Structures are given as C-alpha cells and as structure tokens.
Amino acid sequence: MSKLFLLLAFLFPWLVGFFVFLLGPILASFYLSFTDYDILQKPVWIGFDNYKQLFNDPVFWKSLHVTFVYAFFALPLSVVFGISLAILLNQKIPGISIYRTCYYLPSIVPLVASSIVWLWIFRGDEGGLLNNFLSKININGPLWFSDPKWALAALIIMSLWSTGNSVLIYLAGLQDIPATLYEASDIDGAGFWQKLFFITLPMLMPTIFFNLIIGIISVFQYFIPAYVMTSGGPQYATTFYSLYAYQNAFEDFKFGYASAMSWILFLIVVFFTWLAFKGLSGKIFYQGK
Secondary structure, eight states: OHHHHHHHHHHHHHHHHHIIIIIHHHHHHHHHTTEEOOSSSOOEEOTTHHHHHHHTOHHHHHHHHHHHHHHHHHHHHHHHHHHHHHHHHTSOOTTHHHHHHHHHGGGGSOHHHHHHHHHHHTOSSTTSHHHHHHHHTTOOOOOGGGSTTTHHHHHHHHHGGGOHHHHHHHHHHHHTSOHHHHHHHHHTTOOHHHHIIIIIHHHHHHHHHHHHHHHHHHHTTOOHHHHHHTTTOSTTTTOOHHHHHHIIIIISOOHHHHHHHHHHHHHHHHHHHHHHHHHHGGGOOOTTO
C-alpha cells in the first residue's frame, strides 16, 4: 500500500497537468463545438449547427484547399530534401561536424524570428534578397507575398529551411545501418544508386515512416509563419486551416465554431495517419526481425 501511495505521489504532478492542461481542454472543446460561445456569455447548445455552417462557409473550403496544397508539396519535399541532406552529412570528410551544426541551427531558431527574416528575403521589390539575386541573372522575380499565385509557393520554399530536426533523425538512422551491407555490395560491384535503392532506403524505412507521421501532423497544423508573414492574404491565398480556426476563435470570438473546426482537423489528421500506417506497414523492415 505504501508503494502504491509513493507511486501516486510521484505521478500526481503529471496527472494534474494531464487532466488540467490536456484532457480537460480536449473535452471542453468537444462540448463547445456543439455550442454558440463567445466568452462573454454562457455557452448555448445549438447541436450540429456549427458543423452545418462550416460546410456552407467558402473560406472554410478555401482554407482546406490551401492546407492540402501545402501538404501535397511541402511534405514530400521535406522527406526528399531531408534524406538527401542526411546522406551528404553522413560522409566522412574533414569538418563534417561543423556542416551538421550549420544545417541543424535553423531548426532551433524561433519561428517568429525566422519568419521576419524570410519576409526580407521574399520582399517583392529589389530590396528583397531573393529578387535582388534573380535580377543579377536577368530574371524578374515575382511579388511573392503580394501575389496570390506566389504567396503559397514562398511558404513551401521556406518550409525547407527548418528540416534540421528530420535531418538529424535521418542521420541517426543512416548511422544505424550495418556497414557490412555496404561492404558486401562493394564486393558485388554495386554502384551508388544500387546501394541507395536496395540498401539505404529499405533500411531507413522505419526512420522515414516516423518522420512522415510527424510531418503529417505538423503540415496540417501549419500556423506561425502564415500568421506572422501574411495573416492569410493576399486574397486568402495563405489562409491555412489552423490560421482560420485561430481567427474565428481569437479575433471573431466564435469559440464554438473554432472548436468544430478543430475536431474536423483532428479527424483529417487521424485519417491521413491511418492511411500512412495502412500503406507502409508492410514495407517497413526492422532490424532483428
């Protein structure tokens, strides 16, 4: 009995944090999604009206479209770019630890700070760093965040800036691949591409799968850069789903409506995570099995 009491005493701070800051808000948001609530007055039960209103909201569908387009391009690019960079950083060359540090540093820079830097890089006039570079090679750069056709593309390009976390995980996965496999392939005369597709990628699949799941969760919750850099503009071109939910909750004070959006987002993330598990579960090789 004393051991159980001691265990509960150690768990008590975590249990308080779990119920107060995690489970409590989750249950509260589920209830609020069926109410009309603006903080100033008590929640009024309205049933499924928030959900019905969402499906008749053109900005809701626009935010879904923007988020899906971003996910369709940013997620595969981050996987390919991360693996390629990890392979380069896995080479045994002098000063490789310096290169690894340099590529990891952007991932620990606060997103607000890096967003402000990228605002300067993507400035539409000649004062913008990227457009200034393009002008040197006789290319007229677009207006980027002032142009609805290019604003989302700029954010997709920017997403590659913070791949340091995934690169670090890919690098750990690469270093866990037995060197004997590469030695045997050298004896058989295998080239770089044969090693890549028949040894490196198959053995790296658990790591790729992990980063893919984390990536699915993060791309559907993309928020800070869009909020800081564009506020959803121009012409809703960067109105991401999470940003629109935030605007409904903390700018329009439609907390019931925003809660309904949050639960729909939850179901979307669950569906695509399940899809990833279903599609890749039989293609992942774990060492020791």
